[in-house]
Amino acid sequence: MSRTGVRMGVRWTSEQVLALAPDETSRVAGGRLGVAGPWSGTGCTGEAVWGQCKGSGSTPYRTVVDLTGPASTCDCPSRKFPCKHALGLLLLWAGADGTVAEGDAPDWAEPWLTGRREGGGGGVVTGGDATPAGPADPEAARRRAERRAARITAGAEELEQRLADLVRGGLASAEQAGYGLWEETAARMVDAQAPGLAGRVRELGAIPGSGAGWPVRLLEECALTHLLDRAWLSLDRLPAPLAATVRSRVGLTAPADGPPIRDRWQVLAQYDTADAKLTARRAWLHGRESGRTALLLSFGAAGRAPQLALPVGAVLDATLAAYPGAAQVRAELREQHAAPAPATGPPPGGTTTEAIAAYGRALRDDPWLDARPATLTAVVPTRTQTGWQLQDTEGALPLTPTSAARPGLWRLVALSGGAPVTVFGECGHQGFTPLAGWSPDDPTETVPLA
Incomplete structure (x- = not known):
């Protein structure tokens, strides 16, 4: 047994390694380095893997991976995390063919690993520069919060007037006005320090160009935006959990101050979304x-x-802490206590009818919730005249338009082969987005679908 109690020799699959890649380019490049040829001085313990990879220069790149993060360091110039060398090293280690043997960490790898252990026992670095915070001034913080709340209130009132003008003039005016007016309104919401409202305004501006049926979708989103505006303007009269949700929806951040929960957390899915300013994972x-x-x-x-x-x-x-808010599922990873271990199967699931009902209940606490997590058991992907859906003995859930266009759909179809499978994903008003699947033939293998 290792120091953390993880059984030595338990290694990840290549699919788990490649799921860490930040993009397709890194996935391909890492795959090319997952062979013994360019590597020397490799080794591992139950908590770490290390090796030196020959590059274009005379000095090989030194790469170390802390499996309890996972986190990695490499002296290559790449700004991606993990870099292709870390991915290649993990793939080589995952092969479990004896190429990466167990042993003691070399002098060049041990200092970084020791620093990781002493600095938090395997916690995960989530990006950004750590700047020590100075002494807090409660009175100054209160004044800043009041000024920001006043700006958000002014922005919400202006947005209410914009929505009233739209409804009064007719939804057809939104198509005639184009996107520019909405972008101008969104910019003012940013100035009001309400990024959540700004995001909703930009979504409103994009709806008139989204195809047939856009007036209905625009009216629905206008109603939800109006509801959020009115909720903010009546914040002091809302129950505390709903008030926390409203603050989050308009863009006010709050710390993850929920009670810590230590558990054996199974990683079901991971995927990235990006815009011009930010990549979210x-x-x-x-x-x-x-x-x-x-x-x-x-x-x-x-x-x-x-x-x-x-x-x-x-x-x-690991230990997680929840963020405040009604029906809130977001959490913060506080600490990992051991290296990742293999899963034994999918989480418990239910039917399509139960997933729809659970989403409906969640909307009572958070009316702006686009989707909630759900695991479906014994569903079969089928194609109808209106598109793809997941069908079981109780009913069917249509797939969202975006998921129906992803390569993951065909992986799901191949996984099923016409037989029932277990699928995890996000269930919302647009349908179901599959993110991971399990076959009855091998329920221990998680197939990424995102």
């Missing part, structure tokens, strides 16, 4: 003992992947 975890499903969010600047990268299909002995 979403990782879904399921607590094997608590039964809770948690969402970890991490961010990177435009063009850079977030540093938080978890092996899909593995189980983490």
